[in-house]
Amino acid sequence: MNLLDLAAVGRLRDEPIGWRHKGLPPDASTVDDLVGRRVPLDGFTSPVAILRGPAVTANLDRYAAFCAERGLAFAPHVKTTMAPQLAAEQARRGAWGFTVATVAQARVLRAFGARRILIAHAVVDPAAVAWLAAEQEHAEISCWVDSPSTVDLLSGHDIPVFAELGAAGGRTGARGLAAATEVVRAVRAAPGLRLAGVGGYEGTFGATRSDDDVAAVRTFLRDLVAFARAVEADTVTAGGSAYPDLVADELSVLDPAVRKVLRSGAYVAHDHGHYAHLSPFPLEPALRVWAVVIATPEPGLALLNAGKRDVSFDLDLPIPLSVLRGHSSLAATGLTVTALNDQHAYLRDPAGTVRVGDWVELGISHPCTTFDRWTALPLVDADDRVTDLIRTFF
Amino acid sequence: MNLLDLAAVGRLRDEPIGWRHKGLPPDASTVDDLVGRRVPLDGFTSPVAILRGPAVTANLDRYAAFCAERGLAFAPHVKTTMAPQLAAEQARRGAWGFTVATVAQARVLRAFGARRILIAHAVVDPAAVAWLAAEQEHAEISCWVDSPSTVDLLSGHDIPVFAELGAAGGRTGARGLAAATEVVRAVRAAPGLRLAGVGGYEGTFGATRSDDDVAAVRTFLRDLVAFARAVEADTVTAGGSAYPDLVADELSVLDPAVRKVLRSGAYVAHDHGHYAHLSPFPLEPALRVWAVVIATPEPGLALLNAGKRDVSFDLDLPIPLSVLRGHSSLAATGLTVTALNDQHAYLRDPAGTVRVGDWVELGISHPCTTFDRWTALPLVDADDRVTDLIRTFF
Numbered sequence: 001m002n003l004l005d006l007a008a009v010g011r012l013r014d015e016p017i018g019w020r021h022k023g024l025p026p027d028a029s030t031v032d033d034l035v036g037r038r039v040p041l042d043g044f045t046s047p048v049a050i051l052r053g054p055a056v057t058a059n060l061d062r063y064a065a066f067c068a069e070r071g072l073a074f075a076p077h078v079k080t081t082m083a084p085q086l087a088a089e090q091a092r093r094g095a096w097g098f099t100v101a102t103v104a105q106a107r108v109l110r111a112f113g114a115r116r117i118l119i120a121h122a123v124v125d126p127a128a129v130a131w132l133a134a135e136q137e138h139a140e141i142s143c144w145v146d147s148p149s150t151v152d153l154l155s156g157h158d159i160p161v162f163a164e165l166g167a168a169g170g171r172t173g174a175r176g177l178a179a180a181t182e183v184v185r186a187v188r189a190a191p192g193l194r195l196a197g198v199g200g201y202e203g204t205f206g207a208t209r210s211d212d213d214v215a216a217v218r219t220f221l222r223d224l225v226a227f228a229r230a231v232e233a234d235t236v237t238a239g240g241s242a243y244p245d246l247v248a249d250e251l252s253v254l255d256p257a258v259r260k261v262l263r264s265g266a267y268v269a270h271d272h273g274h275y276a277h278l279s280p281f282p283l284e285p286a287l288r289v290w291a292v293v294i295a296t297p298e299p300g301l302a303l304l305n306a307g308k309r310d311v312s313f314d315l316d317l318p319i320p321l322s323v324l325r326g327h328s329s330l331a332a333t334g335l336t337v338t339a340l341n342d343q344h345a346y347l348r349d350p351a352g353t354v355r356v357g358d359w360v361e362l363g364i365s366h367p368c369t370t371f372d373r374w375t376a377l378p379l380v381d382a383d384d385r386v387t388d389l390i391r392t393f394f
Numbered sequence: 395m396n397l398l399d400l401a402a403v404g405r406l407r408d409e410p411i412g413w414r415h416k417g418l419p420p421d422a423s424t425v426d427d428l429v430g431r432r433v434p435l436d437g438f439t440s441p442v443a444i445l446r447g448p449a450v451t452a453n454l455d456r457y458a459a460f461c462a463e464r465g466l467a468f469a470p471h472v473k474t475t476m477a478p479q480l481a482a483e484q485a486r487r488g489a490w491g492f493t494v495a496t497v498a499q500a501r502v503l504r505a506f507g508a509r510r511i512l513i514a515h516a517v518v519d520p521a522a523v524a525w526l527a528a529e530q531e532h533a534e535i536s537c538w539v540d541s542p543s544t545v546d547l548l549s550g551h552d553i554p555v556f557a558e559l560g561a562a563g564g565r566t567g568a569r570g571l572a573a574a575t576e577v578v579r580a581v582r583a584a585p586g587l588r589l590a591g592v593g594g595y596e597g598t599f600g601a602t603r604s605d606d607d608v609a610a611v612r613t614f615l616r617d618l619v620a621f622a623r624a625v626e627a628d629t630v631t632a633g634g635s636a637y638p639d640l641v642a643d644e645l646s647v648l649d650p651a652v653r654k655v656l657r658s659g660a661y662v663a664h665d666h667g668h669y670a671h672l673s674p675f676p677l678e679p680a681l682r683v684w685a686v687v688i689a690t691p692e693p694g695l696a697l698l699n700a701g702k703r704d705v706s707f708d709l710d711l712p713i714p715l716s717v718l719r720g721h722s723s724l725a726a727t728g729l730t731v732t733a734l735n736d737q738h739a740y741l742r743d744p745a746g747t748v749r750v751g752d753w754v755e756l757g758i759s760h761p762c763t764t765f766d767r768w769t770a771l772p773l774v775d776a777d778d779r780v781t782d783l784i785r786t787f788f
Contacts, residue, residue, distance in 0.1 A: 019498075079737060121699050127439050305516075355543065356547065394769075
């Protein structure tokens with residue numbers, strides 16, 4: 001089965017570029033016009049976000065190898081990037097399916113011919129349920145259920161569903177084995193519905209790699225294993241980008257015939273903040289934002305013309321990585337971003353390093369809330385030269 | 395002068411809709427397919443953002459009347475909505491120009507034929523400066539300068555510039571009258587550059603309507619008046635959506651021949667949070683997000699499938715306004731959103747009001763960071779029926 005229509009993805013390269021894509025050179029109207037240009041100096045306007053190709057490739061390869069080594073099926077969470085071209089790279093590396101959060105995101109993947117999609121949310125609004133049921137003719141698209149009343153809203157439709165386990169204090173998911181088993185019983189009794197497997201999200205139970213957080217995550221995963229065994233599930237799914245190693249460890253006790261599906265998504269771009277502290281693997285941060293210094297109005301203060309519209313700020317503020325003055329690269333030593341407005345970043349610069357017109361390269365924390373601020377990101381090589389343009393659809 | 399190409403804006407209605415726009419009905423492929431449908435029940439998928447037409451109209455009319463009464467020229471900040479259709483409504487109500495924050499935003503307005511654009515930022519990156527200079531042939535597009543070194547980077551180009559006043563502890567802008575006057579001197583000595591006027595942003599100096607904040611904002615505006623007089627500026631600009639009344643008051647002492655340009659933007663949509671507390675006018679919150687309850691896993695906790703990808707969270711979390719169960723509207727009494735994940739909202743519901751499948755109507759705080767999460771928002775009438783679809787270009 002072709003997981004994605006690679007020809008449809010390839011045609012994105014022919015879509016014109018222009019004023020609908022911030023940061024790209026005003027004189028470029030095709031992707032070919034971009035290829036070979038260096039970011040940011042060869043005509044890009046500030047701010048501009050880029051993806052470092054070698055880092056993306058290393059991350060994609062790393063996870064594909066990890067899944068192969070550990071016997072995991074991979075359904076990467078596409079909500080991070082909403083970029084069909086990156087999904088295609090995941091498909092080429094053997095992904096088993098794709099994960100998304102909403103029917104709207106599933107529709108984007110279906111526009112590119114995706115054949116297996118896990119919606120790792122309940123789907124209960126009638127128009128979304130109707131779409132999901134009708135789309136089964138073209139693709140296998142499952143969703144999650146965590147209560148008998150959720151099952152009732154889907155009953156009568158031919159839809160594969162995962163019964164979701166949660167735990168007290170967590171997010172969605174039936175609280176405990178008895179409640180989760182009750183959900184499975186409701187699914188098996190509901191006309192149309194088919195139990196595709198069981199699942200959960202361990203990321204809710206930890207925020208760090210501390211012993212306590214690791215123990216809490218392992219406890220949840222062991223409960224998920226017990227649930228899978230209790231209902232004789234043939235597929236089990238867990239896994240964000242923070243604890244994939246723990247998912248592999250804990251699910252490994254299940255029968256080899258049980259399909260274990262990992263759903264990590266943020267790993268593709270990784271970051272310089274949140275996931276840099278959490279990931280068990282040495283991934284490479286791929287996503288960066290270049291912004292120009294537009295003012296140095298007081299000693300120690302500079303302003304960049306990038307803000308909340310351009311970079312994530314929900315977990316940490318952006319991290320200055322380097323400074324570009326003309327063609328000279330300077331160290332970002334001592335530079336910190338202390339606040340963002342909609343279109344400005346406040347850069348503290350105690351040593352007075354930067355000048356108006358310098359470009360500052362920003363690392364980000366949390367790729368999910370940065371990708372969704374860009375409709376197109378140049379993919380660059382190790383020399384910062386564009387090789388392709390990655391489109392997103394949020 | 396036509397401030398905008400209204401025919402180009404009108405053609406947006408003919409652009410197809412589909413999987414690129416989250417929340418819209420999967421069976422709709424044109425705007426006409428939407429017109430007359432009620433949001434959210436007539437086929438929309440969760441989450442979906444809407445603009446209440448009567449509220450938008452009231453807010454547009456209110457500011458247009460205020461500017462007329464107070465002798466202000468209006469250059470509304472379009473960065474809030476990036477919606478050419480709303481800019482067209484501002485043009486129809488007598489706007490003098492449009493304000494934006496970046497060259498990328500100016501390019502969007504130029505794609506719809508905007509003839510006068512104030513970029514209320516410095517523009518210093520070479521590709522952006524080159525675009526700005528070349529575009530003068532088609533439109534009057536100014537930018538801000540706040541230091542002689544900024545002027546140096548623009549020198550030699552035919553570009554109108556505003557000299558920006560700031561104040562200690564603020565954002566951009568020359569610190570104090572002497573420094574700001576030095577900037578004007580540099581502009582007047584620079585080949586090509588033309589002093590379009592002077593400006594500043596008072597919103598940096600207040601966060602509330604407390605006496606202290608109002609006094610700080612008035613002090614800044616008086617300094618701006620002194621600056622305008624000192625350099626004999628013929629145009630002065632100030633004004634966000636928090637203190638337009640203070641701007642009108644303080645600038646009123648200037649000679650009637652001096653053009654006073656207000657730049658408020660957020661007023662169009664207003665909100666239920668930040669601006670609801672700040673605005674001196676009784677505006678109407680127009681922007682709302684509908685999201686469905688996907689889980690009620692513990693007593694007192696419900697989860698909605700809307701998150702950081704759908705609503706602003708930088709100033710306040712979303713505010714539950716009502717609950718829709720089938721066709722019955724219920725009060726949202728006691729409901730509060732306490733946290734957001736990327737694609738989930740945690741709804742505290744101590745009384746156990748909501749059930750899986752209910753729709754919850756969310757008010758937002760800070761329209762700027764909500765609009766940029768949507769590519770299209772249905773415009774609805776007082777009965778929640780769609781009259782048009784507002785496109786955004788971020």
